[in-house]
Amino acid sequence: MHLIIRATGAGAGMLSHLLAKNPNNLYDRTEKEARVRIVFTASSEELTEAVIYVTPDPVELVKGDSQAHNDITQYINDREFVTSSLFCTYIRAALGTALNGKPKEAYVPRVKEPLELVLSFGPVASNLPDRTVEELFGALGYEVSLERGDAEYTFALKARSSARYIRLKGKQTLQTALQQLFVLIPALDDYKHYYISDDEVDKIRRYGSGWLEQHPQRALILKRTLRFAGAIRQYEEMAAKELQEAGRGPGAPADIPVLEESSPGGSAEPSGVQEEPKVRLNDLRYEAIARTVGELDARASIVDFGSGEGKLSARLSSVPGVREIRAVEPSAASQLRAMERFAKLEGRPGVVVPEPVTGSLFYFDESLRDRDVMILCEVIEHIDEHRLDRVMDTIFSQYAPKTLIVTTPNKDYNTVYGMEQEEIRHGDHRFEWGREAFSAWCSRWTGAFPYTAEITGIGEGSAEYGYPTQMAVFTRGEHLQ
Secondary structure, three states, X not given: OEEEEEEEOOOOOHHHHHHOOOOOOOEEEEEOOEEEEEEEEEEOOOEEEEEEEEEEOOOOOOOOOOOHHHOHHHHOOOOOOOOOHHHHHHHHOOOHHHHHOOOOHHHHHHOOOOEEEEEEXXXXXXXXXXXXXXXXXXXXXXXXXXEOOOOOOOOOOOOOOOEEEEEEEEEEOHHHHHHHHHHHHHHHHOOOXXXXXXXXXXXXXXXXXXXXXXXXXXXXXXXXXXXXXXXXXXXXXXXXXXXXHHOOOOOOOOOOOEEOOOOOOOOOOEEOOOOOOOOOHHHHHHHHHXXXXXXXXXOOEEEEEOOOOOHHHHHHOOOOOOOEEEEEEOOHHHHHHHHHHHHOXXXXXXXXXXXXXXXXXXXXXXXXXXXXXXXXXXXXXXXXXXXXXXXXXXXXXXXXXXXXXXXXXXXXXXHOOOOOOOOOOOOOOOOOEOHHXXXXXXXXXXXXXXXXXXXXXXXXXXXXXXOOEEEEEEEEOHHHO
């Protein structure tokens, strides 16, 4: 993870003074368990360039996390490499003088003087499409260039990587440029490693002063930096108060659309800011699956693959006729939460307590064969497409459930959420299919195995785009029962 700041033209040599760093010395410090280094690769009155390079300790990244010892996936992520909110935290102390605009007294008048700057940073792992990234910085007057690293695979992984290197060119004061980066880098990454408190709201207000209120993507920036409706509303109230005090208008707080929080084993669905949403899409999925299971003749034994925290399994536990539920999940952390949820079901009349099972779709489990119902709720989109065929072949040929229920997002419906064509609903989704692609996929499996498939939708429907979630119910032919 790095940030390169280059100043050119008259006054470029002022860059080192505004950063309060001697261009002849290497800055090498440890900040929050990360090594931060600043080196000047050029230093003259016409060209000055500072390279800020951060190397975090990957083990320290998970230390102190109470879940780290339960789940190896804590160690398998991109946080060690990408330019994110973590990167901003690491370099804040080193750039504090420039961020606050408080260099030595002799240079204070130069704080407000714009420089010809080129800012290069990355890699940035963002689920935003290129056009949106360009709009975020282009609206601030920068020329924006995006570059992706080259990678060759022997299989189809992704059409394009979500990781990009970003280069910005424009005339801006160093203080404002850095403040813009400290707001927009976390917005691009859409990941927060810290609690969003009043201090975070105040930081966005201070760093966004003079540019954020007029930014055309202001709603998106607030949604991805503050995340929660309460924090966004608090920011709006502060901004409105400042506008009133400045005599620039009433500035009534605006309604800002936000994403629902994502839970392990589930996906985040875009929605409007609401104090109490009537019914979440996740709940509608569970209700639709429970209703479908309740209508089946054979429903005594159920396998819930990718059960996460056990919410769906707990919902199915009260369906009449169900005698056994096996909640299969590879994540130990999610399983612990599921076990706590299942423990609360014990002793309730007419309720079957699900059995947690450590397992994965990639490892065959003989004990799961020939069950009445197998469920993959929002699971397949988290599997690379080149691996999905093997998973489904195992399900149909080896597990051979009487009924297989599969739900997955409907990409067509993303337009209703105001999403770009390249955007996906959750950062871990390997793909999302529209209705035509999902139907073709289902037909391929019913053509290869003695199953029929019925496809329906879940959620608030659209005449043009269908439903936010699509569900396929595969039924095994009678001659195999």
